[in-house]
Amino acid sequence: MKVWAVFRKTLLEQKRDLASLLMVLLFCPFFVYLYWLMSGGGSMSYHVIIINEDAGFRQVNEGENVIAALESLKYESDAPIVKVRRMQDRTKADERLKNRYDAAMLIIPPDFSRAMYDSREHAGGFDNRVTIVGDPGNPTYTVASILALTAVDQVVQEKMCYKPPVGWQEEFINSNKPRSEFETYVPGLLVLAIMMLLFTTALPLVREREAKTLRRLQLSSTTSFDLLTGISLAQIIIGAVTIVLTFYTAIALGFRSEGPLWIAMVIGVLTTFSVVAVGLLTACFCKNATAVLTIGTFPFFLLMWFTGAGFPVPRLILFAYGARQFALNDILPPTHAVIAMNKVLSMGATFIDVWPEMALMMALTVIYYALGVTIFKRTQMRRL
Numbered sequence: 001m002k003v004w005a006v007f008r009k010t011l012l013e014q015k016r017d018l019a020s021l022l023m024v025l026l027f028c029p030f031f032v033y034l035y036w037l038m039s040g041g042g043s044m045s046y047h048v049i050i051i052n053e054d055a056g057f058r059q060v061n062e063g064e065n066v067i068a069a070l071e072s073l074k075y076e077s078d079a080p081i082v083k084v085r086r087m088q089d090r091t092k093a094d095e096r097l098k099n100r101y102d103a104a105m106l107i108i109p110p111d112f113s114r115a116m117y118d119s120r121e122h123a124g125g126f127d128n129r130v131t132i133v134g135d136p137g138n139p140t141y142t143v144a145s146i147l148a149l150t151a152v153d154q155v156v157q158e159k160m161c162y163k164p165p166v167g168w169q170e171e172f173i174n175s176n177k178p179r180s181e182f183e184t185y186v187p188g189l190l191v192l193a194i195m196m197l198l199f200t201t202a203l204p205l206v207r208e209r210e211a212k213t214l215r216r217l218q219l220s221s222t223t224s225f226d227l228l229t230g231i232s233l234a235q236i237i238i239g240a241v242t243i244v245l246t247f248y249t250a251i252a253l254g255f256r257s258e259g260p261l262w263i264a265m266v267i268g269v270l271t272t273f274s275v276v277a278v279g280l281l282t283a284c285f286c287k288n289a290t291a292v293l294t295i296g297t298f299p300f301f302l303l304m305w306f307t308g309a310g311f312p313v314p315r316l317i318l319f320a321y322g323a324r325q326f327a328l329n330d331i332l333p334p335t336h337a338v339i340a341m342n343k344v345l346s347m348g349a350t351f352i353d354v355w356p357e358m359a360l361m362m363a364l365t366v367i368y369y370a371l372g373v374t375i376f377k378r379t380q381m382r383r384l
Contacts (some may be wrong), residue, residue: 002223006230010204014234024200025242028193029249035189036253039182046144049085049093049105057113062155066108069151075180082147097135103144104134106152116159179346186250187341190264191334192309193246194239194271198300201235201279202292205376210288228373232276239272240265258348267340270358274333274365278303280372284379307335324356333368336361 014021038044048070054063073081085102087093096102108130109115130152134141208227243265257264282299286292304310306329315327329335340357343349 002226003230003233006227007233010231010234011237013204013207014200014238020200020203021238024196024238025245027196028189028242028246031192032186032189032246032249032253035185036182039180039185044140044181045080045083046104046140046147047083047085047102048144048148049087049096049102051087051090051093051105051107053110054108054112055110055114057117060113062113062116062159063108065155065159066106066151069154070148073147073151082144082151094133097133097138100135100138103138103140104132104148106148107131107133108152116156180254182253183255184346186255187345188309188311188338189250190243190246190268190341190345191271191307191337192304193242194268194275194337195300195303195309195334196242197235197239197272197275198279198282198303199292199296200238201231201276202283202286202296203289204231204234205280205283206286206289206292225373228280228376232273232280235276235279236269236272239275240269243268243272257345259344259350263344263349263351263354264341267337267344267354267358270361270365271334271337274337274361274368275303277333277365277368277372280376281368284372284375303332303334307332308338309334330360331364333361333364336364 050067050070052061052063052067054061056062067084067086070082070084071080075081085096090107093102093105097105112130130149132145132148134145205228247261247264278299282292282296286295306313308329313329315325315329317325317327319326327335336357340349340354340361343354343357
């Protein structure tokens with residue numbers, strides 16, 4: 001009954017603090033929408049400037065064929081992979097590249113068409129080069145330049161009837177359709193949605209101490225377990241609502257799941273336990289609400305960046321056990337949630353496929369929670 005009383009009290013207090021509650025509930029749906037905008041409504045389009053100086057030959061302009069080849073590159077949704085901007089002024093084009101309005105620039109030389117037709121007369125090849133220009137510090141330049149040069153190579157091969165001695169084919173590790181760039185972000189964002197619970201878990205505990213109500217709870221024979229369990233259950237309810245809002249925001253923006261949604265929801269609920277455990281640990285080292293908002297940013301960004309929820313991160317392998325590897329990142333429970341979410345939502349994995357990640361996440365959560373309860377007793381309850 002005392003757990004229920006703390007649980008009800010925490011929910012009522014959270015309801016009164018409507019601003020922070022709405023921030024937690026709407027933070028990740030907003031980020032999902034932001035990522036959707038960043039990926040161009042599904043997958044990113046790369047902006048390439050074309051300066052076509054080709055004069056053509058025999059009423060054929062191969063430079064125009066290169067532009068057509070670039071414009072024909074499309075995703076399955078029919079969205080363009082490359083957006084071509086025709087320009088003639090090199091100075092203005094360079095300025096656009098410096099400002100990162102465009103990713104790369106392709107300059108087609110004046111004798112491009114003629115060189116292809118005359119190539120048979122030059123057994124050693126011909127010196128007629130296209131020029132690719134860009135900022136190597138721009139992360140989109142590499143992809144844009146590869147796409148531009150691939151289009152040039154495609155036109156050259158077709159017009160010169162050249163067939164490469166070695167071909168290639170693409171195979172996927174699952175039979176699902178290729179996913180848009182936006183869809184690849186969603187599994188991590190669902191885990192990121194839960195991480196905001198770190199603050200809403202730590203704040204009620206710190207406020208209990210600031211308001212001197214911890215002493216009253218002790219006098220009413222409420223144990224640390226009752227207090228922490230009641231607050232944790234309230235945060236799990238909030239986390240579940242956040243997951244649902246984030247997931248349906250993603251669906252409304254075009255996300256599709258390859259695996260069973262109920263497994264993803266189970267993973268999400270289990271992840272709330274792990275984040276709540278980290279929130280309890282954070283509260284142990286905070287003397288007031290201001291400290292939660294300052295000290296708490298460290299574990300929050302640690303979870304956000306090193307679990308792969310925000311962006312993919314390299315795995316720092318510590319050791320291997322059987323066919324599996326354990327990395328430094330894996331000591332953070334949400335890391336396994338991100339892996340499991342990706343398997344289910346992107347690869348159509350079943351419960352059997354993700355149970356190792358779920359089991360390891362729960363084992364780590366138990367350790368974190370036990371540490372949180374022990375340290376809270378020593379740092380908070382005994383000082384009253």
